[in-house]
Amino acid sequence: MNVISPEVSPADDSLQRLEQLADISQRLLERAKALGATQAEVSCSDERGLDVNVRLGEVETVESTRDRGIAVTVYFGQRKGSASTADLRDSSLESTVAQACAIARHTEDDDAAGLAEAALMARDFPDLDGWHPWELSADAALDLALACEAAGREADARISNSDGASAATAQSLSVYANSHGFIGRERSSHHSIGCALIAGQGDGMQRDGWYSSALAREDLDDAASIGRRAAERTVARLDPRSMTTAQMPVLYSPEVARSLIGHLLGAVSGGALYRRASFLLDSVGTRLFPDWFGIEELPLLRRGLRSAAFDGDGVATRNSALIRDGILERYILGSYSARKLGLPTTANAGGVHNLKVRANAGDLVSIARQMGNGLLVTELMGQGVNSVTGDYSRGAGGFRVENGEITYPVDGITIAGNLKDMFASIEAVGTDIDTRSHVHTGSILVGRMTVAGND
Numbered sequence: 001m002n003v004i005s006p007e008v009s010p011a012d013d014s015l016q017r018l019e020q021l022a023d024i025s026q027r028l029l030e031r032a033k034a035l036g037a038t039q040a041e042v043s044c045s046d047e048r049g050l051d052v053n054v055r056l057g058e059v060e061t062v063e064s065t066r067d068r069g070i071a072v073t074v075y076f077g078q079r080k081g082s083a084s085t086a087d088l089r090d091s092s093l094e095s096t097v098a099q100a101c102a103i104a105r106h107t108e109d110d111d112a113a114g115l116a117e118a119a120l121m122a123r124d125f126p127d128l129d130g131w132h133p134w135e136l137s138a139d140a141a142l143d144l145a146l147a148c149e150a151a152g153r154e155a156d157a158r159i160s161n162s163d164g165a166s167a168a169t170a171q172s173l174s175v176y177a178n179s180h181g182f183i184g185r186e187r188s189s190h191h192s193i194g195c196a197l198i199a200g201q202g203d204g205m206q207r208d209g210w211y212s213s214a215l216a217r218e219d220l221d222d223a224a225s226i227g228r229r230a231a232e233r234t235v236a237r238l239d240p241r242s243m244t245t246a247q248m249p250v251l252y253s254p255e256v257a258r259s260l261i262g263h264l265l266g267a268v269s270g271g272a273l274y275r276r277a278s279f280l281l282d283s284v285g286t287r288l289f290p291d292w293f294g295i296e297e298l299p300l301l302r303r304g305l306r307s308a309a310f311d312g313d314g315v316a317t318r319n320s321a322l323i324r325d326g327i328l329e330r331y332i333l334g335s336y337s338a339r340k341l342g343l344p345t346t347a348n349a350g351g352v353h354n355l356k357v358r359a360n361a362g363d364l365v366s367i368a369r370q371m372g373n374g375l376l377v378t379e380l381m382g383q384g385v386n387s388v389t390g391d392y393s394r395g396a397g398g399f400r401v402e403n404g405e406i407t408y409p410v411d412g413i414t415i416a417g418n419l420k421d422m423f424a425s426i427e428a429v430g431t432d433i434d435t436r437s438h439v440h441t442g443s444i445l446v447g448r449m450t451v452a453g454n455d
Contacts, residue, residue: 012133014131014133014171014173014187017046017173018173018175018185018187021044021045021046021173021174021175021185022044022175022177022183022185024042024044024070024088024093025042025044025175025176025177025183026177026183027093028040028042028070028072028093028096028097029041029042029177029178029179031093031094031097032072032074032097032100032101032179033179035074035097035098035101036076036101037074037075037076037101037104037179038075038076038077039074039075039114039115039178039179040072040073040074040075040178040179041072041073041115041176041177041178041179041314042070042071042072042073042175042176042177042178043069043070043071043174043175043176043312044068044069044070044071044174044175044176045067045068045069045172045173045174045175046067046068046172046173046174047065047066047067047068047170047171047172047173048065048066048067048170048171049063049064049065049066049168049169049170049171050062050063050064050065050136050138050141050168050169050170051063051065051166051167051168052138052141052142052145052166052167052168053145053164053165053166054142054145054146054149054164054165054166055149055162055163055164055165056149056161056162057146057149057150059142060164062138062141062142064138065170067086068086068088069084069085069086070084070085070086070088070093070096071083071084072084072096072097072100073100074097074100074101074104075104075113075114075115076101076104076105077109078109078110078111078113078114079104079105079107079108079109079110079113080104080107080110080113081099081100081101081102081103081104081105081106081107082100082103083096083097083099083100083103084096111339112336112337112339112340113336114335114339115178115179115180115313115314115335116313116314116315116334116335116345116349117335118180118181118182120314120315120316120335120345120347121180121182121310121314121315121316122182122184122309122310122314122315122316122317123316124309124316125184125185125309125310126300126309127302128300128301128302128303128304128307128308128309129215129302129303129307130186130187130188130189130215130303130304130307131171131187131188131189132189132215132216132217133169133171133189134169134189134191134217136167136169136191136217141167141168141169142167144167144193144223145165145166145167145193145195145223146165147223147224147227148165148167148193148194148195148223148224148226148227148230149162149164149165149195149227150224150227151223151224151225151226151227151228151231152165152195152197152226152227152228152230152231152234153197153227153231155227155228155231155232156199156231156232156235158199158200158235158238159197159198159199159231159234159235160198160199160200160201160205161197161198161205162195162196162197162198163196163197163198163207163209164195164196165193165194165195165196165227166192166193166194166195167192167193167223168191168192168193169189169190169191169192169217170189170190170191171187171188171189171190172186172187172188172189172190173185173186173187174186174188176310176312176314178314180314182314184309184310184314186308188215189215189216190213190214190215191213191214191215191216191217191220192211192212192213192214192220193211193212193220193221193223193226194209194210194211194212194213194226194230195209195210195211195226195227195230196208196209196230197209197227197230197231197234198234199231199234199235199237199238200238204238204239206234206235206237206238206240207234207237208230208233208234208236208237208379209230209233209234210226210227210229210230210233211226211436212226212436213436214435214436215303215305216303219303233378236399236409237397237409237411238409239408239409240397240408240409240410240411240412241400241408241409241410242410242411242412242413242453242454243375243400243410243413243451243453243454244453245450245451245452245453246450246451247448247449247450247451248373248374248375248448248449248451249371249372249373249374249375249427249445249446249447249448249449250374250375250377250415250445250446250449250451251364251367251368251371251374251375251376251377251401251443251444251445251446252377252443252444252445252446253364253376253377253378253398253443254364254430254432254433254434254441254442254443255378255434255436256377256378256379256380257429257434257441257442257443257444258434258437258439258441259380260419260422260423260444260446261295261355261357261439261441262439263385263392263419264280264288264295264419264423265332265352266278266387267279267280267387267390267419268280268283268322268328268331268332269331269332269333269337269348270331270332270333270334270336270337270338270340270341270348271337272387273331273337273341274337274340274341277387277388278387278388279386279387279388279389279390279419279420280328280390280420283328284328284329284330284331285327285328286327286328287326287327287424288323288326288327288328288420288423288424289323289326289423289424289426290326290424290426290427291325291326292325292326292358292360293323293325293326293357293358293360293426293429294321294323294324294325294326294357294358295321295322295323295355295356295357295358296319296320296321296322296355296356296358297319297320297321297322297352297353297354297355298319298353298354298355298356299317299318299319299347299353299354300317300318300319301353301354304353304354304438305354305437305438306351306352306353306354306438307353307354308353310347311334311345311347311348311349311350312334312349312350313334313335313345313347313349315334315335315345315347315349316347317347317353318347320346322352322355330346331343331346332346332348332351332352333345333346333348334348334349334350335349336349352438353438354438354440355438355439355440355441356440357429357439357440357441357442357444358429359429359430359431359433359442360428360429361428361429361430361431361442361443361445362430362431362432363430363431363432363442363443364376364430364432364442364443365406366430367428367430367443367445368401368404368405368406369404369405370404370427370428370445371401371404371445372401372403372404373401373402373403374401375396375398375399375400375401375410375413375415375451376398376399376400376401376406377396377397377398377415378397378398378399379396379397379398380394380395380396381394381395381396381397382394382395385419389418390418390419390420391416391418391419392415392416392417392418392419392422393414393415393416394414394415394416395413395414396413396414396415397409397410397411397412397413398410398411410453412453412454413451413452413453413454414451414452414453415449415450415451415452416449416450416452417446417448417449417450421448422446422449425446425447425448426444426445426446426447427445427446427447428443428444428445429441429442429443429444429445430442430443430444
């Protein structure tokens with residue numbers, strides 16, 4: 001079976017395709033101006049990918065994708081109109097601009113509408129090392145997925161079935177241009193291999209899995225090791241117990257810890273704030289976390305999963321703190337939400353870039369020893385989070401921790417608290433970072449939560 005190895009690559013035509021998209025964007029901007037638009041912006045994308053799935057040693061799906069899209073937004077004063085197409089013929093592009101203009105003429109004025117300020121546009125475009133295309137054939141991808149699944153099924157006799165394995169590669173080109181004269185080009189790639197397995201029989205069956213993802217194929221874990229990791233996680237869940245309802249510390253493993261950071265991001269994002277739908281209204285400058293806690297945004301990180309020299313508005317990005325010494329330093333704003341709030345943009349149109357959560361402890365095992373008795377959460381279920389009040393209640397599975405040792409698996413439990421209280425009671429962040437996300441955090445220990453079980 002194949003392993004991750006170089007293949008003969010055809011000539012890379014990505015730069016030529018980028019220039020084609022750039023030319024299209026300029027033509028559309030000129031047409032929007034000719035039709036009377038006071039401002040305009042164009043987003044173009046060209047995406048290609050391969051995704052294969054296998055199960056029980058047999059091929060299930062082989063999917064090759066190629067998508068293109070053009071989105072045009074025009075402004076007539078404070079009135080906005082948008083239209084999009086996947087058809088690059090001149091007639092279709094022409095009608096897309098005309099449609100956007102027609103929509104704008106019939107909308108209401110919006111005081112916050114318009115491009116970001118011209119002075120904020122990015123001028124420097126460093127190489128952020130995000131382009132690592134993998135000319136992976138369907139046969140080679142299937143070999144990888146089959147090798148991953150086979151290694152997992154053979155790793156332990158208790159593995160009774162498989163939910164399948166997959167291998168995927170994708171590359172994306174994008175151009176953003178606007179009537180300020182700004183034009184930004186981006187190339188990115190993404191690859192993954194994963195496997196999900198089933199252990200046990202009948203009512204005692206348990207499912208779990210593992211995957212590896214990266215911008216460059218050389219950063220992927222070996223397919224067989226991914227399968228074995230999936231098997232280890234699956235058999236570890238066998239014979240779970242419930243728990244007695246109690247207050248106790250809760251340790252989030254790295255792969256679920258980033259969800260806590262996600263709740264923070266949602267609460268301090270512009271859309272939630274100007275709609276008054278956040279439990280963190282008017283929180284800039286207030287302490288939300290312990291004084292050692294910090295989160296940095298690093299958009300210019302080389303080979304970062306969300307690195308970018310500019311945001312969705314063309315505004316130049318820069319490294320900056322989100323949380324410093326436990327205090328919320330700023331919100332997460334694009335130009336529209338910033339205007340709605342009467343604040344400057346933070347170059348976050350389209351979301352955050354790479355986040356790094358400061359660690360103050362070792363890995364998960366050492367934090368468990370520090371915790372003593374409590375719950376290790378490795379799986380979360382449901383969406384029981386109220387964004388307005390911060391009330392938090394989610395189904396969970398994981399492991400009981402007793403006297404600092406990870407002992408037996410548990411499921412059928414609920415963990416609950418309030419996010420403000422949970423943030424303030426964080427006692428440790430580990431160095432065991434899950435690098436598969438643009439949110440780099442290790443395990444997170446919350447000092448006190450309600451754990452509800454059936455015992």
